[in-house]
Every structure is written in structure tokens, then in C-alpha cells.
Amino acid sequence: MNALATQATNAPAEKTERGLLRFITAGSVDDGKSTLIGRLLFDSKGIFADQLDAMSRARHKRTVGDTIDLSLLTDGLEAEREQGITIDVAYRYFATPKRKFIIADTPGHEQYTRNMVTGASTADAVIILIDVSKVKLGDDGSVDLLIQTKRHSTIAHLLQIEHVVVAVNKMDLVDYDQTVYDRIVAAYRAFAEQLGLKDIRPIPLSALAGDNVVKKGDKLGWYEGPTLIELLESLTVYDESHDDPLRFPVQLVARHDGHQANDFRGYMGRIEAGKVSVGDKLTVQPGGQSATVKDIVTLDGSLQSAIVGQSVTLLLNEYLDISRGDMLVSAGQPATLLKTVEADLCWLSEEPLDLRRKYWLKHTTRQVAARVTKLDSLLDINTQERRPADALGLNGIARVTLNVQQPLAADAYDHIRATGAFILIDEVTHQTVAAGMIRLPQAA
Template sequence: MSALDDEARHKALRLLTAGSVDDGKSTLMGRLLLDSRAVLTDQLDMLEQRAAGSAIDLSLLTDGLEAEREQGITIDVAYRYFATKKRKFIMADAPGHEQYTRNMVTAASSSDVAVILVDITKLDWRTRPVALLPQTRRHSLLAQLLRVPHVVFVINKLDAVDADAQAAFEAVRDALDEFARHADLPVRAILPVSALRGDNVTQPSSVWTWYTGPCLLPLLEELPVTTERLDGAPLMAVQYVSRDGGTGHQLRTFWGRLAQGQVRVGDTLTVYPSGESATVQELWRAAEAVTEAHAGQSVGVVLDRQLDVSRGDWLLPAGESAASGQSEFDATLAWLDTEPARVGRKYWLRHGHRWVQARITRIVSRLDVQTLHAHDTDELAVNDIGRVVWQTQQPLPLQTYHDNRSAGAMIVVDPASHRTGGAVLVEPSAPHEVDDGWGEAA
């Protein structure tokens, strides 16, 4: 096994739970923590005392804000860490309310798998086809747009319909299969679960003997993690500049996460946007000198001559220049602000660690999450997903989001309110026609 394979094997799986309000996301995460023995004894004692003899509220293991505990909802993304004998996990519990969709987008942008919960008690599963909730569709589409590699649907609270559990599961499963097919979702499994009771979470259900598929935790233990592209030219956004790389020299060290490719001592790199080039003299990882680094690693680069490099600049392969950047591009925009996105209005975009002024020159279409059709519009409201054309004040070294998450993603910030307005995903330039690739009606 190579060093790269060994590193990927030990990399933690980043897990996101999403869905509508009260689908049981926090309870599911609490069940995973409890059954994998990742709960401290004193924390468990506190929950048992709070329950006063009744079943403990597993959602309290993740909902930490006072307002969350008072209202019984999740408001902010809650991150929890645990490990089994096979793998380490980083779990993110996203809110279900539409007004907190922005939090889900933040968590999904770095996730390896999205576990999307479907509450069987909210659906009329006896009517075919079963109508899915808007948030189920919206979160699924956002996971797809943000290129989350794996989607797992969990049909939860089947214990509420134990007598008809198999029929209810199969009806909703068929609706999810149809939706996933039209939306082209990377679905790995659809599971029947009771997070409260623990059925098919870490152990098979003793009640639903008709289900012979995997349980949730064993499935997650086997899913591959997202890895950055090792092929292609090196690409790194400079996050921090230090004066001393650890050897006493006066050359500066440029720190950042290598987003693509590999870099070795002796390679020639070009600074964007200045276009100046220099040779890599030293490479540093975790205070240790190395001869090479690859995508996904945080690295310090020391060049053989003094160049003007600042936070927000990019290190690119030799020969790149500011002329190779783009100042106008097509993108998918997931809008998250209560103030609508409008043509002509100025915003700040953050690309890597660089801030640049920009404006929307055209809103091509808005996606209807129910039909998966795109429609003409002149603005995007909160939680809308649309295709737009951006123009930036300065050219940027862009790639499509499909090719590279770092170089193809940006956030939008309103210059007046300083609120995060949306998430921008760079798309290939194409003729702007309505219904040009969003999918068919489901």
C-alpha cells in the first residue's frame, strides 16, 4: 500500500445529516454516538437525570444551544467527532428550517456523504406516487450541486407504523428512487430506520425481518472519502505568509492547502496575479521539511527568490499569468439572504482567500425544486437556486466546481449588511436557454 493510499484510508469521513424540520436528525446522530460508545459517562448520567425515568432525549447530545433545547429544534450546524474500530467520523447536523438553509450549504460544501432523513409520519405513503417534502428535495439538490459524492436516504420513524412498516418503506423508497433518477443524485442506499429505537442504525432491526440490506453505520464505515485531484497542475491559494520557515533563512514561507496536483522541490511556480515565477526551494509540512506534497495537504512553500506574495494570491504552474484569469463567468447560485439577488447590484465575492468586487450581469433561470424545471426570473429570493452570469472587478483563476471545489467555489457577501448572501459554483460557459440541463420533471 502506498503512502497516499494509507493516508486516504485513515482520513475521517465527513458526514452531514439533513432533511426537514423534526425529521429526527439530531436523534439519529445521538443514536450513532450512543451506540458507538462515544458518549461520556457524566454526559449520559446528566441525560438520564433529565429524563427522570423515561427514555432519554438523544437529540440533546448534539443540540447544544439554549434556544435549541428550549424549542426542540436545530438552529446552527452542530459538529461531533467519534470513531469506530474501522474509521473516524466528523458529523455535521444541519438545521431543517428553510431560514437556516445557509447552514446546510456551509456543511455540505466539505462533506463526503449526505444522510438525508425522511419522516414517514409526515407523508401520505398510502397515496401513489408519494409526494416528498420540499426540504427533502431542496437539501438533496443542494447536496448534488455541491458535489457531495454520496447520498444516503434514511426513512425514519418507521416504528410509528410498525404494522405497515414494509409497505410504508417501499412506497417512499419508490418515490425517492424516481426523484433520484430524474435529479441524477448519487444515491448509495435507502434505509428503513427508527433512530429513537435504534433499528438499522448500528444493528439490524429485530422487528423488520423483511429488510436484509445494510445498517447505517456499517455502510458509512465502507464509503470512500473525498480526495482532491492528484493529477493536473499544482494549485494553491495562499492563506498565510510567515517570515521564517524554520531554518533561520530570511525568505518567506507561503502557507496554504494544495487544492490540486503535486509540487516538489525544484518545481517552478507562478504567482497569480503578478505573473512572477520562481523555483520551489523548500517545502514544509507540520514543521518538517519534505521533498514533495500532494493535493489535500497543508504545506509551506519557500521560493528561491523574493517575490511580492500576499494572502489571497495563488500559486499556479509555471507560465500562468493574470491574462489567463476570468472576469466573466457562468455559475450556479444558491441564494441564502432574505434580500433578493438582483441584476446589477454589487457584491463581494470570496474566491480562495481573495476578496473581489463583482456584480450579477444576468439571471438566466431559477430552479423549481418540485418539478426540477428552470424558469425565467429577474431575481432570486431566499433559498432559491438559479443560474447566473457574474462579472468581477479583477480576473480570477477559475475552474469549474465539478473539476475543483477550491478554485470553482465562492461565497457572496452583501457589502452593506455584511451578511453571507449565497454560494457560487462555477459552471462551464454555455448558451443561456431555459431548461438547459436542470433535469426532467419528477
């Protein structure tokens, strides 16, 4: 079964650096996100010969002559190629001798901002692309960043993405002018400081020409920093912490097949935070019962301990009423039980939020009925100020209050992502209408 996992390793107490980096590209329409990823894959030898041949013969390519349209590598949908925009989230994998990468190419059009939220939810880093030809540079020294640049940066901050690479693209269109680059970077840093983003890494490049992506650009001699691929290889990403309290949402209760005499009862799931060992004292939430770990089972046999990220089956000494949606947590370090939830909500549906309606709230493996009882404030993307609101529509971001029918065992999103995140589902259409991040008072 999928919930039964892999061979375990004993967890070191200290953090260990991870060899895999998950990152996304984000920016406005036609900023060059798909072309940048295509250039990364092409120059790092991450494209197969048949893919190159197919791209060279593509009928929707947007380049002149025999030049390959690298954006076609990720714009796989027919509608994307016809319109010249990215609609779906395209995932690509490649590797260099120093690191492995998973890339998510997310749409730039405002209509598809919800797809960017999906791609960003598991990302370690984001590349914010800024098209120099679209940025308005005033004679008075002012710089007008695009609204999508601000919106995607805000989402990156809300989702706690650690590293932000600011790729100032299409430098060839301004003759690689350092002054233009410096003004744009200064404007973005000012906005990022207001937003609260910490690790900002600016870089000038031309994805179409290949300057400063994998190879140094001859016309960017004034830039003394790394290329984009060198920068991505150098970003520090740690494995998930084992020091957090245990969070084990139960996915499935496993029983024996009926032909065995022993009464096997195991609780299957993925460890979302912390670690667990045989003999550990646990608490079942939301019920509050106490339990002791009798065994930890995987396809490879029993383990003495398991760590965050592993999928295992836990056997307990006690016979308890535990079902899907319950959570096993460290005794003495429980999650917070919430009937009223305060959260930041990214609205993903074209149908606006209706305070009179009931929605399904899915949190880890638990799904409960919920109703948004209050729109506390709406976030202004431009000014980062929160203002009163009476409506929440597509791509809007608001602080809201929800009431849930049954209590949730949750943590602040800033503390543990997996138990601080949820989605809202329309009970009629079963479409996901919002993504939420729980804010607890002590973590606000």
C-alpha cells in the same frame, strides 16, 4: 503559525482510502435527525456518563418517564431545546473499530437551509431522513415527497456529495410495513435519477427505538441489508487526488524578523489540489510570471515534496511581486482567468439579491468587488426545471452571471472544489449572503 504544517509524507500515485468519513444529516423539521445522531452515539458507546446524566435531568426533554431524549445531545442551544428544532449546525465526533466519523447535524426548517449548505460543503456523504408519517401516499400509487427532502437533495447534488443514504425513519409508526418503505424508496429513486444523484443507499429504521441504526431491528426481518453504522463504515472515501494540477493560494508572505542577514521570503498557504516538489516550474496567477520552487518549509524542516491538504511555505528562486490572493499553479496547467463568472448561487440571506448593489466575492484567499449582472435562470426544486427569474430570495438557487473587478484564477467546481467555490459578502453588514459554485463552459 497555523499556515506552517505538519510532517509530510510522499504521495502515492494511486488513490488511498481514507479512514475518516464526514457526513451530514438532512431532512425536514422533526424527521428525527438529532435523535438519529444521538442514537448512533449512544449505541456505539460514544457518550460520556456526565452527558447522559445531564440529558436525563434536562428540563426540555421530550420523552416520557426515564427514557433519555437523545436529540438533546446535538440540540445544544436553549432555543433549540425550547422549540424542539435544530437551528445551528452541530458537529460531533465518534469512532468505531473500523472508522472515524465527523457528523454535522443540520437544521430541517426551511429558514435554516443556509446552515445545511455550510455543513454540506465539506461532507463526503449525506443522510437524507424521510419521516414516513409525513409522506403522502395516494391511493393511485402516487408518493408526495416533502419539499425539504427535494431541496436538501438538490443541494447535495450541487455540492457534489458522493454518497446519499436515504434513511426512511419512524418505521415503527407504520408497523414496519415493507410496502410503505418500498413505495417511498421508489419515489425517491425516480427523483434522484431526474436530479442526477448516482450512489443512492436506502435503509429503513427507527431512530427512537434504535431499530437498524447500530443494531438489527427484530421487526425489520424483511430487510436484508446492513445497519446504518455498517453502511457508513462501508462507504468508500478516497484521499484527495494528487494527480490534479497544483493549486496553491497564497495566504501570507513571510519575511525574516529583521535580525537575520539573509533575505528570507516565503509564501505560506495550503495546497488545495495536486502536489509540489523542489525544482518544479510554477506560474503565478493572475500575473502570469514564471517561478521555480527553491525550498518547501514546514515546522519540521524542509521537504522535497508536499501534497494536497498540507500547509507549507514555498520559497522561490525568483524575486517576484506576489501577495495574498495570488495563486501558484503548475506551469502548463493554469487555472482559468475569469472577469465574468458563471455560477450556481445558493442565496443565504433574508435580504434578496439586488442587481444594483456591489458585493465582495471571496474566492480562496482572494477577495474582490463583484456585481451580479444577470439572473440567468431559477431552479425549480420540485421539477428540477430552470425557469426565467427576476428575483432571488432566501434559499433560492439560481444560475447567475457576475462581473468581478479583478480576475479570478478559478476552476470548475465539478473539477476542483476548493478553487471552484466562493461566497458573496454584503459590503455593508459583512454578512455572508450567498454560496456559489463556478461552472465553466467545458464542464457545464
